Amino acid sequence: MKFRYAMVCSSNQNRSMEAHCLLKKQGFDVSSYGTGTHVKLPGPSLREPNVYEFGTPYKHMFDDLRRKDPELYKRNGILPMLKRNLSVKLAPQRWQDNAADGYFDIVFTFEEKVFDMVLEDLHNRDQVLLKSVLVINLEVKDNHEEAAVGARLALDLCEQIEAVESWEDSVDDILICFENKHRRKLLYSISFY
């Protein structure tokens, strides 16, 4: 695998983890992040979300929610999701704090807001390496089903990108091809490390 991939959504729980899980299974060098300030999970009501800090292990969340209301969290799919997540990595990570993780070649975001935040963050870093990074936004609705669809699309796109010598020369073609094939709009930008 030539490139390093990052999957980014807001809480590093659903969409990015779904994609992370899938790509990891396919042998990609992949990480995942969230751009939010906290990790928010649905609670018993809109007013009472379960809020965790980034870095809180998924296992911890899992145990916490299972203790609180196993029935509810099983029904709305949170517990299964956490279970999946804890098999992928230890804890949710925040994009803005990932400088130590080295540079990525391709960054996938799943929401335009997240896309903008990633770009803004990249622009605010010292761009001294002149190492280009492709940031692609694939709009995915934040629910379990769509996340699964989105992950498959992301995988498809990653395979396309992986297949070329350097994405810088063919990114437009790849993306246009992808858009025509899946009828999904993509947004992309190029930034530098």
Added chain:
Amino acid sequence: MVGIMNPVSREKLASLSNSVKFATDLGPKLELCRQLKRDLLEEDAAALSEFLSHIFDLYSDPSGPVRKLATEIIGEIGVKHLEFVPEIAPFLITVLEDATPAVARQSISCSIDLFRHTLEKTAIQGLHSSELDSDLESSWSWMLKLKEKIYSIAFQPGSGGVKLVALKFVEAVILLYTPNPNGSSEPPPNEGTPIEFNISWLHGRHPFLNVGDLSIEASQRLVLLLDQLRFPTVKSLTTSVIVVLINSLSAIAKKRPAYYGRILPVLLSLDPPSFVIKEVHVYGANNALKNALLSCLQCSHPSAAPWRDRLLGALKDMEAGGLAEVALNQVHKVNGSVEDEKDHSSVIKEEKPMTKACDAAGSNVGRKRSGTEDSSGLAETGDVSGKRVRSTPSVSEESTKELNRNTSMSQGDISSAQSTTRKVDVDTGPVQQLVAMFGALVAQGEKAVGSLGILISSISADLLAEVVMANMRNLPPTHSHTDADDELLEDMCIVGSNTQAKYPPSFLVDVVSLSSTFPPIAALLNSQQSVPNEIVKTEVGEEVDVMAGPNSTVAYAGMAHEAENALLPGMEKIDVPTPSDIQDVGNLESGIPGLDSSFHYDGLSDAQAASSLVSTDLEDTSQEQGTSFGGKSPLHVLPSISIERSEELSPKAAVNDSSGVVSSTATSVVSSHPFVLPKMSAPVVNLSDDQKDDVQKLAYIRIIEAYKQIAVAGGSQVRSSLLAYLGVELPSELDLHKLLRDHILSDYINHEGHELTLRVLYRLFGEAEEESDFFSCTTAASAYETFLLAVAETLRDTFPPSDKSLSKLLGEAPCLPKSVLNLLECLCSPGISEKAEESQSGDRVTQGLSTVWSLILLRPPIRDVCLKIALQSAVHHLEEVRMKAIRLVANKLYPLPSISQQIEDFAREMLLSAVNIDAAEITDAEGLIIESHKQDSELEKPSHEHQSVSSTGKDISAIFHQSETSQSGSSPSVPEAQRCMSLYFALCTKKHSLFGQIFIVYSSASKAVKQAIHRHIPILVRTMGLSSDLLEIISDPPTGSENLLMQVLQTLTEGTVPSAELIFTIKKLFDSKLKDVEILVPVLPFLPGDEVLLLFPYLVNLPLDKFQAALTRLLQGSSQSGPVLSPAEVLIAIHGIDPERDGIPLKKVTDACNACFEQRHIFTQQILAKVLNQLVEQIPLPLLFMRTVLQAIGAFPGLVGFIMEILSRLVSKQIWKYPKLWVGFLKCAFLTKPQSFSVLLQLPPPQLENALNRTAALKAPLVAHASQENIRTSLPRSVLAVLGLSPESQPSSQVQTSQAHTGDTNNSEKDAVAEISKESSGAS
């Protein structure tokens, strides 16, 4: 250590680099390279200098990754040891040409690092001494060469991926060459301090680095960059290049605000749709541009300020208005241009959500509005808003003033800037000259664009800025003013509203945010200031109208906020005011939002009157008000707005009931209260979350209570929408949901529960479906489910089964989650869940099924699931349930073409399962095979998603089976078989061709299944009647299904005349395939007599009971045509059978005879006589003739006379020639003695003798009889001789011959006698 290479490490490095060279596999090679890199970087300069060439060698490697890594190593060595630059730079230049883009990019990437360090070192060394060492100088010159090379890549057309990095390199160099305004302008005191290099350290005292020159070069490069984005060059670029360019330029603009004025015009004039050829990626570039502009907007540098408006405009065009507003607010905050900045910033956190709310409302309106463009379209919500707008001409005037005041604030900045420029241009003549030069060039128009560009690029940014500023003075003041105004008007109008007033968004944002922050003031002010506030209404009115206008629900948003805002303080002060309390509270009363007021004055007058009242007041006071507000900070104006909103909304809350009184009281209040505004202090009370919850909850309870009372007032549509919205929108919604639910369910019908429920559901559904974050989606979905389920359960439990509410609710709800379907399933198949609901009556099942039916019709997406439920119910173990469901499925659902196949498949599967379970259980008592078989059959189901429904059913049926079988051995019981098959039978009546399957199944079915089938058949066949399909099935029945066929035929012929076709089919079947005459039995009465006679041997051959049945049919015949055969014909036919010829055992024939004789009421004496009469004439005589005679005597002794006649005829027919009959004859004679004596005496003497010899017992009575005088005389002598009554003896020879003659038949005769005697004993 310096200068002396450690021999060990040297050796090690050499071997390492060699092994790299000779490694063949890429993986290990790269790994070695990395190790080499680590080792090398630890080495000192001297060691490296020796070694550098080895690494250059590495670059000759054929594989790209190795070359890339080699380049990286060299680059890092260079950064660490700048003295190698003269060697490394040429190397990097060659690498730039590398065929592999990644390697070339690596070269650029190394170059920028190297360049930065070299520049830094050169600069700093130059600061400290006027002479630079020559090494550094040559390094620097090499770096310049490298830079030029990369420039050429950046600006040459094409070259894709490398170009991206090269452009980035240009950006980096521009940033390096220009002073950083935020950086330190002095170099760090000691060299080691890690501080970002800033070119302004140089201050022009460097030997060969000239700040001015560098700046000019940066400018030129920037121009080149900008040129790329200019038309038409931009058309030839790929999207990725454009994106990089935009990003780079915005970064430069942000970091070097001096260039702002040069970069922004280019960015602003970019119109992505017009230049991106591959249209699909317009939005990619668009997005980059948007982000770039946004980031420029956030720039706080003074030189950015003049661009703000244009940026805003451009962003608005790009539909990023909301973000722009936020950004602008931040700018305002930074610049401190708004007076109330402190207050402002204190609420800035709250501002965001509020702005969002506005945006949401705005966009919502925009969407809804497209249909109803003009104000007349608003009529729907009442004329209120429209009227108000029309009746307040002062509005625009007022607003202009406001606007002026507002713009003057921003102009403040400009004027201060102007004052500085004025100072400047006193000092600097050149600026004025430049202005003149620009003027001349501009006057030349298009053709001067080029030279204008050159001019711009050749002067420094600061100077250019001064020129621009100086030029400001030349602009006509009015023009600039109106220009700005126009722009503001155009750009900042939030929505195309009906009023002409348009407001800067920032102002509106302020308004909204402040009103939300100061509800207490609002509340208190309301009573004293309501009329003056009307002015402000026009401002907020715009917003409120827009929100309230086209879409009433949007208005409720405002309403909701309002209720929230205003209720809080009020409630805090007076515990929990009930409606009556409010009256006592006096002034505060009007602070409790409009809702209350409208509640009180409900229905008193009409809203239009109110608004006209208000507007008159408005006109009167507006003028004065406008001036009095002119000089004040927005803060003073703002509090009133929230009140206004509440007042505005109150009439809307009950559209028909008006709050005219409210406004009129308000006006009267005004007259008695003077202004006390400035003295007001805001009693802000901070509530804890819990308190807020409580307050909101209590408020909601009151609202619900109020709804119960005003239910009679009408207008429920609007109100229930409002209630639903409130219930969902307010936070801590779980409790409110419950309250709302309780309200709905407390009186479902009177509270318009259905409508209200639907509104709540739609709102929740909308929220769940909305493109929002994960957790609110999920929460809303779960709230939706809970709500719907609770209502559905209550409807089920409280309403009579005949009620249609549940069906209606499920039919109209936006979607049905699984739990609701489960509920339905339990309803349709009682006992499916663990909960014992045996009490459920059949009516509930009907209710459930009819609901399912309507769902199938109304909701195609869940048709499959619903169908499963119905089908499940159709194989329910309770017959009552099953029959209901079958009726639904067969009569209503099966005719629907879209699902008929599915129903058919299911029914067939169940049918087969009944048979196969049976088969499987014979082989495997554990029933494991059943499971696997079921899974197989499951495959044909179209969707696996809903498998649960059917599979649960299956499990149940499997369990059922097992319990059944444990009781009754290895086959399912009859009821179980019926359970599985009823549906199929029902379908057969709809589609006769399905019936064939039953025939196929039948042969392999167990006894119980067969029994079940037989039980069904009569009803089934009778319902079906005879169709062509059925005929076809009959014409070719599978082997093994004969019994079934028989039953079908019997049913078909029962009570009716079978059609000719049927008879034909059956006959054909009999002739061709099925030789069993039995199948003909049902139609026998309808066959012609002669055909039947032909068949007769076969009939006789049937088992006795069947023959008897056939006999009955034959004799009864059909109602129309009468008997097919008369009894006499039957008997004759029986006698006509020749056992040998027809291959029928004699026994069968005799049985048949016996059967006839048993029916004495049919086979009467007369008939027998007739038959015998006919038989005796036959030649040869029928085999059984004598036997029948004997039986006739036995049955009817009265026939003796007739029999004697027969016997004598037999004598004349020489009966003795038929040995078998002869025996019978004798027996008969014996039995009928003494009447038979006369017949015996008619026998010729030899036969007589034979007879007497055979039956010795006859002799004595016969002799006695013959001895009578009158008889004796009539007898010939020969006879007498035989009787021994004459002395003459017979010649012995003659006797001998006759003996011999009869002797050979003797044995057989004996047999026959024995046989007959046996027969007769059996018959009697």
